[in-house]
Amino acid sequence: MSGTDYADRRQLINRNQIAARGFRDEAFLSAFAKAPRETYVDHRMDGGEVGADDRLLEVGAVTGYAAAVLSRPAGQVHAIKWHEALARQAAARIRELAYDDCEIITGDGLKGLPNEASFDAILVAVRFDSVPDALKR
Incomplete structure (x- = not known):
């Protein structure tokens, strides 16, 4: 095109x-x-690299849109947003639209989600100088 x-x-x-x-x-x-x-589309996500049994983590969820989209081919998506009000809005939207395999969490995404680890893929929508250790585990 x-x-x-x-x-x-x-x-x-x-x-x-x-x-x-x-x-x-x-x-x-x-x-x-x-x-x-x-x-801006990451073509590495195209072609079925995310499977129905995959567990994904999105760090820096803004509206919940990416998490919702990713939850369709994936088995489970956990998304973290540090801004509490925006995280609540995104979580409410996800619940309202019945994305049952998707969760928006308020928290510091740079700490990861150790209680939910490990993940098959991590999508990071924030900037930092190096990958935090918590996301490597």
Whole structure:
């Protein structure tokens, strides 16, 4: 698919999914339409590398979206968000949408989840200088 095709798709998403939900801020809509989301997709997750028996950990869960998506091919997803109010919102959304194999936890993701370890894969959506020991275990 060409860059123009992706740009056209971003415009459709903007109109049909974002603006249609009530977002009206032109600066936001413009930025969203220009962000090349297709370059952010990690193709290593494509092709069935996550299986039905896999247990995943997401560190830095923001809205719960990635955890929800990952929970479909995986067996279980635990997601950690340090910001308590955002974690509660994401957890409520996950429960409301009946993602029973997905859990959003308030906590310090850099400490991992030792009581739930080990994991088959860890998705980290935060920045740090080196992988914390807790995530290596």
